């Protein structure tokens with residue numbers, strides 16, 4: 001495939017990427033938005049959003065995709081593998097070729113962190129799950145474990161509680177770290193029990209999961225929790241493997257940006273969950289995308 005030239009390339013069709021691409025196009029730039037999977041990112045399967053942006057994640061992402069497409073953004077289904085600077089332009093390499101632009105916005109988001117325990121890979125899709133709205137109905141009347149103490153863990157535990165007999169909410173700290181209204185809702189839910197401070201050490205079963213082994217973080221005593229499903233929401237890892245090492249924080253992999261969302265490489269910006277200092281909510285993803293688009297278009301114009 002021959003290289004394509006754009007004013008702005010956006011990497012990722014999550015909420016930050018689609019917001020950035022739409023805004024850059026509305027400002028008059030030629031824009032490509034590249035996605036390796038389905039559009040929508042982390043919220044695509046969330047039925048009921050919590051926070052300033054309400055409704056379903058599917059509707060939010062679909063509307064953004066429609067608006068960006070109608071604005072004239074070129075949508076490319078490719079996996080980005082690298083970014084290099086050459087001759088005042090940025091070259092974006094993908095599994096299908098390369099494209100270049102005056103400015104690039106990395107909006108490649110994040111993935112749910114794995115527990116990293118025995119059985120997790122073996123039982124994936126056979127009891128190890130991560131989408132309460134998609135998989136919850138399969139656990140009708142069952143006992144499940146949710147690992148995590150933050151917003152996502154509590155939000156998903158509340159979804160699972162609508163289907164399951166019992167949801168064991170397990171976390172290793174002293175306190176839940178989610179927002180107060182989610183903690184109140186969980187504590188008022190009769191079939192969610194909180195277990196702390198515990199960590200999952202293994203996921204066991206035969207054809208599917210039948211229990212998890214856990215350890216008490218204080219006295220190291222162990223026990224088994226009978227369950228047929230385990231859902232882990234223990235944080236996010238940035239999807240930044242393709243980005244130059246010089247723009248990443250070495251320990252976290254998050255992209256480091258200045259106040260204008262520009263990285264240490266001129267013309268290379270980052271927005272949303274992939275960047276250090278991201279606010280964590282969808283309104284932050286939208287604001288990031290729009291701010292990065294304005295800076296990227298100004299840069300592209302200055303270099304034209």
Ligand SMILES: Cc1cc2nc3c(=O)[nH]c(=O)nc-3n(C[C@H](O)[C@H](O)[C@H](O)COP(=O)(O)OP(=O)(O)OC[C@H]3O[C@@H](n4cnc5c(N)ncnc54)[C@H](O)[C@@H]3O)c2cc1C
Nearest residue numbers: 012014015016036041042049050080108109110272273282
């Ligand atoms: C379980 C859960 C529930 C949540 N619920 C809420 C909520 O109710 N309300 C709220 O405000 N926030 C919620 N959040 C947070 C919110 O989802 C995120 O802050 C937001 O979606 C981040 O958007 P993003 O566009 O930065 O990243 P992402 O959504 O991760 O999108 C990044 C996109 O980039 C693509 N990509 C990655 N690498 C490449 C590559 N190499 N090439 C091409 N494409 C690539 C990915 O496939 C993905 O589509 C929730 C998060 C989780 C995990």
